[in-house]
Amino acid sequence: EVQLVESGGGLVQPGRSLRLSCAGSGFTFDDYAMHWVRQAPGTGLEWVSGISWNSGGIAYADSVKGRFTISRDNAKNSLFLQMNSLRAEDTALYYCAKARGIGAANTGDTFDMWGQGTMVTVSS
Amino acid sequence: DIQMTQSPSSLSASVGDRVTITCRASQSINIYLNWYQQKPGKAPKLLIYAASSLQSGVPSRFSGSGSGTDFTLTIRSLQPEDFATYYCQQSYRTPWTFGQGTKVEIK
Numbered sequence: 001e002v003q004l005v006e007s008g009g010g011l012v013q014p015g016r017s018l019r020l021s022c023a024g025s026g027f028t029f030d031d032y033a034m035h036w037v038r039q040a041p042g043t044g045l046e047w048v049s050g051i052s053w054n055s056g057g058i059a060y061a062d063s064v065k066g067r068f069t070i071s072r073d074n075a076k077n078s079l080f081l082q083m084n085s086l087r088a089e090d091t092a093l094y095y096c097a098k099a100r101g102i103g104a105a106n107t108g109d110t111f112d113m114w115g116q117g118t119m120v121t122v123s124s
Numbered sequence: 125d126i127q128m129t130q131s132p133s134s135l136s137a138s139v140g141d142r143v144t145i146t147c148r149a150s151q152s153i154n155i156y157l158n159w160y161q162q163k164p165g166k167a168p169k170l171l172i173y174a175a176s177s178l179q180s181g182v183p184s185r186f187s188g189s190g191s192g193t194d195f196t197l198t199i200r201s202l203q204p205e206d207f208a209t210y211y212c213q214q215s216y217r218t219p220w221t222f223g224q225g226t227k228v229e230i231k
Binding site: 035037044045046047050059061062095100104105107108109110111112113114115116117 | 125156158160166167168169170173174179211213215216217218219220221222223224225
């Protein structure tokens with residue numbers, strides 16, 4: 001069974017940092033690109049960042065560029081999101097999502113499997 | 125960025141009804157349009173990719189159509205388990221962007 005399990009969320013003060021993790025199982029992790037998508041409470045979905053199968057390609061939303069860093073460890077079937085300089089508007093449920101393809105920004109790709117999410121709350 | 129606009133934002137329907145949700149892109153995205161279903165407290169689930177291709181395991185009452193800027197998700201005969209929020213998403217160019225969602229409620 002394909003499974004994605006996020007962890008690392010929590011309550012953090014504005015300006016501080018947090019590192020999210022996502023553990024993949026049930027599929028060949030290094031055959032696929034991976035992404036982070038977030039959902040603020042009561043609102044819609046916002047793509048945050050994506051990374052290619054071999055970390056050679058990385059893309060970010062403008063709202064997080066320069067503050068967030070995506071990475072992966074294929075030996076450990078794991079995806080990460082280092083979030084620095086957090087703001088109140090970063091408060092959201094963060095989902096890890098598996099792509100159908102290998103690239104971070106391949107035209108035509110989709111998010112075909114999602115984890116259950118980890119909640120990040122930025123507040124003083 | 126490519127803006128995605130869904131309509132309606134919400135709708136009420138009965139079991140057995142035919143339901144249509146539309147999604148419009150701010151520029152042509154060819155057929156690179158995906159549809160997701162999200163139930164309360166759950167992660168989104170891929171239904172349709174490349175505008176009209178049904179994801180494995182998704183019931184055939186779901187179908188998608190369109191190209192360019194205008195797309196449609198149709199549920200042929202609404203079932204109790206279909207009451208949820210539906211999102212379109214363009215995969216033509218990053219940043220990948222989603223529509224605001226359409227909530228399908230029980231009439």
